[in-house]
Amino acid sequence: MHPEIFSFGPFTIHSYGFFVALGVFLSLYLMQKTAAKHGFPPSEKVFDLIFVTVVAGFLGARIFYVVQEWSWYRDHPLEMIQIWKGGLVFYGGMIVAFIVVFIYAYFAKLSLLSASDLVVVFIPLGHAFGRIGCFFNGCCYGKFSKVPWAVQFPFLSSPVHPTQ
Numbered sequence: 001m002h003p004e005i006f007s008f009g010p011f012t013i014h015s016y017g018f019f020v021a022l023g024v025f026l027s028l029y030l031m032q033k034t035a036a037k038h039g040f041p042p043s044e045k046v047f048d049l050i051f052v053t054v055v056a057g058f059l060g061a062r063i064f065y066v067v068q069e070w071s072w073y074r075d076h077p078l079e080m081i082q083i084w085k086g087g088l089v090f091y092g093g094m095i096v097a098f099i100v101v102f103i104y105a106y107f108a109k110l111s112l113l114s115a116s117d118l119v120v121v122f123i124p125l126g127h128a129f130g131r132i133g134c135f136f137n138g139c140c141y142g143k144f145s146k147v148p149w150a151v152q153f154p155f156l157s158s159p160v161h162p163t164q
Contacts, residue, residue: 001138001153015136016086023129024054027122035118040110046118049104053119056100057093058083064092086139090127135164 005013028050035046065087066073066080073080097119105115134140138153142161150159 001136003137014084016130016133016139017084019129019133019136020126023126026129027126028054030125031118031122034121040114040118045108045110048108049101049110049115049118052100052104053097057097058088059093060096061088061090061093063096064089067092090130094123131164135162140164 002015005015005018007013031050032046040046040049062080062083068089069087079085098116101115101119102112104110105112131140138155140163141151141153141156142163144156144158145161146159147161149162151162152159
């Protein structure tokens, strides 16, 4: 597949990171546009909500990945923070992000339902871009398959079902 979009010296744009960033920024833009419909007063509260949600999502996704791969990270603790080497778990990010949305809404005196409505609509959009990034990266594939839509990744011996 195409794990790298381009490289220039030590600077590399990876397809997974590019598509995740594209999904995040598109979701952020659309959240900002629809915030008024959900009763959010000043735009800085919306930006703060979005910011803490995104940061919490990435932290939760990384923490869940590290927990899943603890046998490796136990012996390589410095690599826990090397997110550019891969390793995010979507549901970990979603769980932690929702917890942070609840906490932020409480302390910012925002309606919890309105804050949830604003955030939850854009999760599938961001996730879809992440799955496109997975496809280009060649990860998260399914079992070996002979169906007509099976995909042959260059590093595998047989075609697989594209589960991205």
